[in-house]
Amino acid sequence: MSEDDVAERLECDIGPITPKVGAGAAIFDDEGRILPIKRHNTKCWAIPAGAGEDSENAPECMVRETLAEAGLVCEARGVIDVFFTPAGVLGLPYAMRGPFIHCVVTGEQLQTTDEALEVGYFHPDEIPSDQYHADTEPRIQLAVSYWRLLNEQTSQEESDGNGTYELGRGFQLKCGPQGHRGARRISPLPHGPQIGR
Numbered sequence: 182m183s184e185d186d187v188a189e190r191l192e193c194d195i196g197p198i199t200p201k202v203g204a205g206a207a208i209f210d211d212e213g214r215i216l217p218i219k220r221h222n223t224k225c226w227a228i229p230a231g232a233g234e235d236s237e238n239a240p241e242c243m244v245r246e247t248l249a250e251a252g253l254v255c256e257a258r259g260v261i262d263v264f265f266t267p268a269g270v271l272g273l274p275y276a277m278r279g280p281f282i283h284c285v286v287t288g289e290q291l292q293t294t295d296e297a298l299e300v301g302y303f304h305p306d307e308i309p310s311d312q313y314h315a316d317t318e319p320r321i322q323l324a325v326s327y328w329r330l331l332n333e334q335t336s337q338e339e340s341d342g343n344g345t346y347e348l349g350r351g352f353q354l355k356c357g358p359q360g361h362r363g364a365r366r367i368s369p370l371p372h373g374p375q376i377g378r
Contacts, residue, residue: 202233
C-alpha cells in the first residue's frame with residue numbers, strides 16, 4: 182500500500198479511539214544519577230520520551246526522541262516497564278503507551294534543545310515532586326531501583342537463588358549469566374493508572 186493510500190485510509194478512520202505508541206528512555210551517568218529534561222511546553226521535568234513515527238520500532242523511537250530532547254545518541258539495553266499514560270494527564274487528548282527503556286549513551290553532547298529548557302543528571306530527590314510531570318516520578322523511582330540492582334555487587338543471599346531480585350512496586354529483576362533480562366511485573370501497581378497498565 183502506498184503512503185498516499187495509507188494517509189487516505191487513516192483520514193477516514195473512525196474506529197475505536199486507541200492510545201498512541203511511543204517510548205521513553207532511562208539514562209544514567211556513572212554516579213547513578215538519572216537524566217530528566219525540563220520540557221519547554223509544560224516547564225515540568227520528564228523522562229526523554231515521545232510518540233513513535235510511522236514505520237519506527239520502539240528502540241528507534243527512543244533514540245530519535247533522546248537526540249531531539251537531550252542531544253544524546255543512545256542504545257537500548259533492556260525494558261524496565263511498559264508505561265501507560267491516560268488521555269488528559271499530560272494535557273494531551275490521547276493516551277500514550279510504550280516501553281520505558283534502560284539505555285546507554287553512545288554519542289553526541291548533552292545539551293538543551295527546542296524541546297528542553299534544561300537537561301542534566303540528577304538524583305531523584307534533587308527535583309521536588311511538584312516539578313515532575315504527573316507520570317514521571319514513579320517511573321524514575323522504578324528506573325533507579327533497576328539501575329542500582331544492575332550495578333551492585335549483589336551477593337547470592339540477596340537473591341532467591343535463581344537470580345531474581347525484588348525492585349519494589351510489584352516488580353522483579355531477572356538476572357542470568359548473560360546479565361539482566363528486564364524487569365517484569367509480579368503484581369498490579371497499588372496506585373492508579375499512571376504507569377504500567
